[in-house]
Amino acid sequence: MKDKMGGAKVLDLAQIQKMLPYGQRLLFIHGVTDWSEAEARIVSFCRVSEMHCEDYCDVFPGAFLIEAICQTAILAAHLHSRIVAEGKKPTAVSAQHVKWLKVVRLGDLLRFEVHLTSVHPNSMFFSGLAFVGDEVVASVGGGHIVFTER
Numbered sequence: 001m002k003d004k005m006g007g008a009k010v011l012d013l014a015q016i017q018k019m020l021p022y023g024q025r026l027l028f029i030h031g032v033t034d035w036s037e038a039e040a041r042i043v044s045f046c047r048v049s050e051m052h053c054e055d056y057c058d059v060f061p062g063a064f065l066i067e068a069i070c071q072t073a074i075l076a077a078h079l080h081s082r083i084v085a086e087g088k089k090p091t092a093v094s095a096q097h098v099k100w101l102k103v104v105r106l107g108d109l110l111r112f113e114v115h116l117t118s119v120h121p122n123s124m125f126f127s128g129l130a131f132v133g134d135e136v137v138a139s140v141g142g143g144h145i146v147f148t149e150r
Helices: 013-019 062-079 081-085
Strands: 031-036 041-047 088-100 109-119 123-132 135-149
Touching (some): 013 031, 041 062, 062 109, 062 135
Antiparallel strands (some): 031 041, 041 109, 109 123
16 A cells, blocks of 8 residues: 555555544544664654635644644554553543644645654653655654554
């Protein structure tokens, strides 16, 4: 199966909806195109639609960009073999050192790259970037996910 960015999908929208049980309007990840546990890296994407922008004059809010980076990190937690083997689920996420660098508009194709900086028994730390094309539009310098038993 090919994704909108031309690569093979690791996760499609139906699989993502099972992992991130958000309403359609607040689910910002439409596919995962790359996952490497060895590199602790995940790549996802989102096409900004009218549904995301209808209350914001065709601009994708910066807070949504950060939420999408965090959603990508949560998907990494769901895919990480150690976390899955220990029967953990992500229950809380925080983002620090956040930067919004460029306005994202209706129709833009966003790509999110998240790197896991460390994985512990009950938490995971990450950093992430949001891109439109090759241009960085937002970043999270330090993110944290807390896990609990399933």
